[in-house]
């Protein structure tokens with residue numbers, strides 16, 4: 001076996017992942033841990049300052065309720081999420097996050113984040129729930145607060161350690177294992193409670209950008225399904241694994257469209273000039289009541305554009321020039337003011353990309369796009385798993401203690417495994433939390449996990465035999481490479497192993513062609529999904545034969561194994577849900593209609609670590625009375 005030193009870390013609370021959810025968890029947990037004399041350790045596969053989905057920065061905070069100024073109520077937010085998710089959301093979780101999110105945003109401002117304000121000092125909204133920010137350094141600011149809180153409480157941070165598996169004994173979490181991505185070290189974390197927050201998953205499906213563009217995607221490529229894998233492998237019940245997210249974005253550079261639609265009030269049109277949201281309005285009747293209420297759910301907006309594409313009306317375009325023109329129009333009688341306004345709008349248009357998707361600005365520049373002169377192509381991206389955004393996949397977690405919710409079996413945000421909590425993309429059915437809501441949810445879970453440790457925390461009984469087995473399994477790709485690398489002249493071709501890149505392509509091909517990816521126009525069916533399951537059997541066999549030339553590739557191997565588990569949970573759940581509820585995200589062509597009578601419910605799944613069997617189940621949807 002590869003000769004890695006084993007490093008053991010004992011802590012009370014282990015926070016896995018250093019993104020928005022877990023930075024929130026660290027900030028809050030550190031405070032309560034210090035009061036109770038407990039230790040907190042945090043571990044991330046990257047460096048906190050630039051890790052996760054917000055690595056490049058963002059140009060807007062997407063969840064702010066504005067209770068202080070009477071802008072909205074928490075109940076308004078619950079209704080909004082219910083509507084956008086076609087009736088399927090955990091309203092207790094959404095409510096809990098919404099009632100805490102404003103205070104999180106105020107903390108962000110206190111920590112140094114520049115939130116745009118108008119002449120009266122009020123926040124500038126991009127849309128009803130979104131605030132404009134100068135967000136290039138958003139992640140650094142939030143990470144700094146988490147680091148300071150941990151330092152103040154005597155906590156520890158481990159960066160560049162990739163977590164693979166949970167350690168579970170008798171349905172109770174006792175820690176996690178992983179390896180350094182820089183040194184030959186295997187890590188064993190022993191903990192009384194664990195908060196999982198390793199983001200969602202990208203590159204499970206074949207991306208639009210292949211070949212020279214490989215690596216470009218809407219969702220930064222760092223998150224590989226570690227949360228789903230970790231919670232599934234622990235034996236936790238999962239929810240909404242079918243609810244992937246497909247954003248419509250500027251094509252190929254994946255630049256954001258939010259500012260265009262919401263701030264600049266831009267229209268999206270087909271190549272023939274028809275505005276699909278207007279031309280195809282009647283289609284929305286088929287998706288009542290959600291299709292007929294406002295705002296129209298994101299998946300239905302996607303769907304109307306996809307219908308245009310199916311009808312041969314593509315490409316689709318964002319009317320940037322028209323939007324800028326209309327905004328500047330009010331100054332048309334004053335040439336100096338007009339010129340100034342045009343410059344300002346142009347700067348805002350570019351800054352939107354420079355804040356969070358620099359590659360789109362580069363693409364625009366290389367294609368001579370001047371947004372004020374010419375419209376720009378948009379397209380539906382490949383599917384992603386991002387339960388904190390407009391998808392919903394994640395673990396099934398316990399609701400808030402003070403709400404009369406039917407989903408309550410323990411501490412807030414605890415999964416069905418004792419002591420294992422989930423936040424952000426790792427916790428399901430509570431979409432639209434975004435950066436701020438994930439952080440707020442992290443704070444909720446951080447406090448809750450410390451309460452769990454104080455009331456129920458037991459010394460973690462880690463089975464050393466199991467840890468040794470895991471170590472051998474996790475490092476096996478290095479051994480396999482060493483054993484067979486000299487048998488062929490081309491290291492990429494070898495009957496004894498498969499390299500992670502090839503393996504990823506195989507996974508992506510299955511997902512793309514059978515589970516409704518880009519090349520199958522987001523359509524699938526029972527037979528296609530069953531065929532995918534047959535192919536998964538071979539893929540899983542070959543996962544045992546993954547080989548790694550170095551530490552870097554060892555990480556790639558495990559990222560792809562985790563993606564495979566996310567993919568399988570997804571395929572099984574779309575197969576289970578015999579209806580089409582989220583056209584625009586995926587379309588079950590053999591069950592093309594929404595079936596409120598039989599499928600107005602959560603589709604949950606669970607993998608049993610003892611038997612290796614999957615179980616699928618329905619769970620009722622509960623609406624907050626009177627909301």
Ligand SMILES: Cc1cc2nc3c(=O)[nH]c(=O)nc-3n(C[C@H](O)[C@H](O)[C@H](O)COP(=O)(O)OP(=O)(O)OC[C@H]3O[C@@H](n4cnc5c(N)ncnc54)[C@H](O)[C@@H]3O)c2cc1C
Pocket residue numbers: 016017018019020021022043044045046048051052053054058059060061062063161162163164197198199200218219220222223224226227386388389423424425426433434435436438
């Ligand atoms: C392209 C894009 C645009 C967005 N735009 C906005 C926006 O404008 N406004 C807004 O409010 N929100 C936006 N969001 C949503 C926001 O980024 C997410 O909701 C939020 O980051 C989720 O937090 P998280 O903690 O679950 O995941 P992340 O913040 O992604 O953090 C996950 C962390 O886990 C770590 N990790 C992953 N795997 C492992 C492993 N195996 N071992 C150890 N660590 C691991 C990662 O390094 C990372 O630090 C956007 C998201 C994306 C992808």
